[in-house]
Amino acid sequence: MDQLLQSVTIRINDKLYVKDPESSELGKRIVTESIAMIVDIGFESFTFRKLGIKIGSNESSVYRYFENKHKLLLYLTSWYWGWLEYQLVFATNSIADPSERLKRAIQVVTRTIEEDSAFSHINEILLNKIVINEYSKSYLTKEVDAENKDGYFVIYKRLVNRISAMIKAVNNEYEYPLSLASTVLEGSLHQHFLKDHFTSLTDCRENVDPTEYFIQLVFNTLTLDNNG
Amino acid sequence: MDQLLQSVTIRINDKLYVKDPESSELGKRIVTESIAMIVDIGFESFTFRKLGIKIGSNESSVYRYFENKHKLLLYLTSWYWGWLEYQLVFATNSIADPSERLKRAIQVVTRTIEEDSAFSHINEILLNKIVINEYSKSYLTKEVDAENKDGYFVIYKRLVNRISAMIKAVNNEYEYPLSLASTVLEGSLHQHFLKDHFTSLTDCRENVDPTEYFIQLVFNTLTLDNNG
DNA sequence: TAATTAATGATAGTATTACTATTATATTTG
DNA sequence: CAAATATAATAGTAATACTATCATTAATTA
Numbered sequence: 001m002d003q004l005l006q007s008v009t010i011r012i013n014d015k016l017y018v019k020d021p022e023s024s025e026l027g028k029r030i031v032t033e034s035i036a037m038i039v040d041i042g043f044e045s046f047t048f049r050k051l052g053i054k055i056g057s058n059e060s061s062v063y064r065y066f067e068n069k070h071k072l073l074l075y076l077t078s079w080y081w082g083w084l085e086y087q088l089v090f091a092t093n094s095i096a097d098p099s100e101r102l103k104r105a106i107q108v109v110t111r112t113i114e115e116d117s118a119f120s121h122i123n124e125i126l127l128n129k130i131v132i133n134e135y136s137k138s139y140l141t142k143e144v145d146a147e148n149k150d151g152y153f154v155i156y157k158r159l160v161n162r163i164s165a166m167i168k169a170v171n172n173e174y175e176y177p178l179s180l181a182s183t184v185l186e187g188s189l190h191q192h193f194l195k196d197h198f199t200s201l202t203d204c205r206e207n208v209d210p211t212e213y214f215i216q217l218v219f220n221t222l223t224l225d226n227n228g
Numbered sequence: 229m230d231q232l233l234q235s236v237t238i239r240i241n242d243k244l245y246v247k248d249p250e251s252s253e254l255g256k257r258i259v260t261e262s263i264a265m266i267v268d269i270g271f272e273s274f275t276f277r278k279l280g281i282k283i284g285s286n287e288s289s290v291y292r293y294f295e296n297k298h299k300l301l302l303y304l305t306s307w308y309w310g311w312l313e314y315q316l317v318f319a320t321n322s323i324a325d326p327s328e329r330l331k332r333a334i335q336v337v338t339r340t341i342e343e344d345s346a347f348s349h350i351n352e353i354l355l356n357k358i359v360i361n362e363y364s365k366s367y368l369t370k371e372v373d374a375e376n377k378d379g380y381f382v383i384y385k386r387l388v389n390r391i392s393a394m395i396k397a398v399n400n401e402y403e404y405p406l407s408l409a410s411t412v413l414e415g416s417l418h419q420h421f422l423k424d425h426f427t428s429l430t431d432c433r434e435n436v437d438p439t440e441y442f443i444q445l446v447f448n449t450l451t452l453d454n455n456g
Numbered sequence: 457t458a459a460t461t462a463a464t465g466a467t468a469g470t471a472t473t474a475c476t477a478t479t480a481t482a483t484t485t486g
Numbered sequence: 487c488a489a490a491t492a493t494a495a496t497a498g499t500a501a502t503a504c505t506a507t508c509a510t511t512a513a514t515t516a
Contacts, residue, residue: 019492026493042370047473058494060476068474136364142270144425153426160429176431176441182422183415183445190414191407197372198381201388203404213404217411220452221445247463254464275502286465288505296503 010082013151016075021065028121029055030065034072039126043073043134073130073138074152080127081155084109088162098169103215105166109159110188110211132192160185171222180221184214238310241379244303247293255293256349257283262300267354271301271362301358301366302380308355309383312337316390326397331443333394337387338416338439360420388413399450408449412442 014020021027033055038046046069052059066072088108095101113128139153147153163181167174174180191210194202204210242248249255261283266274274297280287294300316336323329341356367381375381391409395402402408419438422430432438 024492044369048475049473058496059474060495061493063475064493133368136368139425140361140364140421141272148425157426157428176444178429179419179422179431179438179441180445182418182429183411186418187411187415190410193368194407194410197367197376198385200385201406201410203407210407213407216404217408217445217449221448224448224451252463276504277502280465287503288466289464291504292464 008086010079010086012075012078012082013154015150016071016078016152017066018063019065021075026055026057026061027065029057030062031076032121032123035076035123035126035130038073038076038134039129043069043130043137070138070141073134074147076127077131077135077138078152078155079122080124080131081159083122083124083127085155085159085162088159092166098166099219102163102166102170102218105163106184106215106218107211109163109185110191110209110214112192112209132189132196135189167218167222174222180218184218188214236314238307238314240303240306240310241382243378244299244306244380245294246291249293249303254283254285254289257285258290258293259304260349260351263304263351263354263358266301266304266362267357271297271358271365298366298369301362302375304355305359305363305366306380306383307350308352308359309387311350311352311355313383313387313390316387320394326394327447330391330394330398330446333391334412334443334446335439337391337413338419338437338442340420340437360417360424363417384413395446395450402450408446412446416442 009022019027021031030051034046034051037051037054041050048062048066048069049059052062066075088105091108092101092104095104113125116123116125139147141147160178160181163184164177167177167180188210191202191204191213195204195210199205204213237250247255249259258279262274262279265279265282269278276290276294276297277287280290294303316333319336320329320332323332341353344351344353367375369375388406388409391412392405395405395408416438419430419432419441423432423438427433432441
C-alpha cells in the first residue's frame with residue numbers, strides 16, 4: 001500500500017492557489033510549516049507574516065503561492081479530504097458485501113489518525129487536527145455559495161456522495177442517505193473535538209473511538225428504516 | 229405560554245459581559261442590532277465600529293458592554309441555548325412516556341425556528357440563523373478549555389445533558405447517550421446549514437425538516453442497541 | 457435645586473493585520 | 487553569458503481591535 005500511495009497525487013482545484021505549492025521547495029515548505037503552525041497557534045492567530053519568519057522566507061513570497069489564509073485553509077482541507085477519499089476507496093474497493101463495505105468505510109472516515117504515511121511533505125496526523133478544529137470555518141462564511149460554485153468543496157462533496165452511495169447499497173429504501181453520510185463525516189469531527197475539549201458531552205474517550213458509535217448508529221437506522 | 233415566557237429571563241454567565249446589556253436601553257439596542265448585523269454581513273465582517281454607527285452610538289460605548297465580539301457571540305449563543313432549553317423543558321414537562329417525551333424533545337431542538345416570540349428585544353428567528361452559521365466559531369478556538377472552565381458553555385452543556393437523560397430514560401442500556409445527544413444538536417445545525425448551502429449533501433429541504441430524520445435515527449438506534 | 461455620580465459620546469492614538477507595490481538579488485534555463 | 491524567473495527586502499496603506507482621555511448629558515440623591 002505504501003508504495004502505491006507514494007505515486008498518488010491529490011489534485012486540488014487550481015483556483016485555490018496562485019502558484020502550485022507542489023511545484024517548488026518553497027511551496028512545499030509553506031504547506032508543511034503552515035500545517036505545523038496552524039496546529040500550534042490556531043487559525044485565527046496564524047498569519048503569513050509569522051509563517052514567513054518561521055520558514056526563513058518572506059511574507060510576500062507566501063502571497064505568491066496563496067492569495068490569503070482562507071484559501072490556504074481550503075487548500076489544506078481539500079488535500080485532507082482527497083487523501084481520506086483515497087484511503088476510503090482503497091480500503092473498500094475489494095469488499096463485495098455492501099454491509100461489510102459500509103462498515104469499513106465508516107471505520108476509515110471516523111478513526112483517529114495515528115500514523116503519518118510519511119510519503120510527502122504533509123503530515124496527516126497534524127492535518128487531521130486542523131480539519132477537526134478548523135474545517136467548519138472554511139465554509140461557515142458569507143462567501144460559501146460563490147466558493148461552492150467555484151468548486152472549492154468538490155472533494156468533500158464527492159466523499160459524502162461515496163458514503164451515501166454505500167448507504168444506499170445496503171438499504172435502497174432508506175430515505176436519508178445523504179443526511180446520514182454528512183452526519184457521519186461531520187459528526188465524527190465533532191465527536192473527536194468533544195473528546196478533547198468537552199468530555200462531558202461525549203461517550204468517546206481514549207480507546208473508545210467514535211467508530212463504534214457511528215457503525216451502530218448507521219446500521220441500526222438502516223435495519224429498521226421508515227418507522228419513527 | 230406567551231404570558232409565561234414573558235416573565236422568564238435567561239441568566240447568562242456574567243463573565244460574558246462587562247455591563248449587563250439587559251440593564252439599559254443602549255445595551256438592548258446593542259444586542260438587537262448586533263444580531264441583525266451579524267445575520268446580515270456575517271461574524272467576520274462585523275465590527276463594533278460598524279455596530280456603533282448603525283445604532284447611532286459610539287464604538288467605545290459598545291466596548292463598555294462587551295469586551296470584544298467573541299464574548300458578544302458567546303453571549304448571544306448562550307441566550308439562544310437558554311431559550312431553547314426553556315422551550316424544551318416547557319414542551320416535554322407534561323409528557324410522562326419516555327419515548328413520547330424524547331420524540332417531543334427532538335422536535336423542539338431540530339425544528340426550523342419560524343416565529344419570533346416577540347416578548348423581548350431578541351429575535352429568535354435571526355438568532356437561530358446566527359447559531360447555525362456561527363456557533364462553531366465560538367468554541368473552535370485555542371481558548372476553549374479556559375473558557376469552558378470559566379463556565380462559558382454551561383447552558384449548552386446542560387441542554388445536551390437533558391437530552392442525554394431523556395435518551396437514557398428510553399433505553400438505559402444504550403452505550404452512547406451523550407454522543408447521540410450531542411450529535412442531534414450539532415447535527416441539526418449542520419443539516420440546516422446544508423439545506424441552505426449544500427443541497428447535494430442532505431435530504432432535508434423545504435418541508436423536509438431535519439426533525440423526521442433525527443427522530444428515526446435516534447429511535448432506531450435505541451431500539452436495536454448493542455449489535456453493530 | 458444644586459451637587460454628585462453615572463452613562464454616553466467624541467476624539468485620538470497604538471499595535472497588528474492583511475494585504476499591494478516596488479525594487480533588488482539570486483537562481484535557473486536557453 | 488544573457489534573459490527570464492523566483493525569491494527577498496523594504497515600504498506603504500487601509501482596516502481592525504482595541505485603549506485612553508476628556509467632554510457632555512442624564513439620572514440620582516443630599
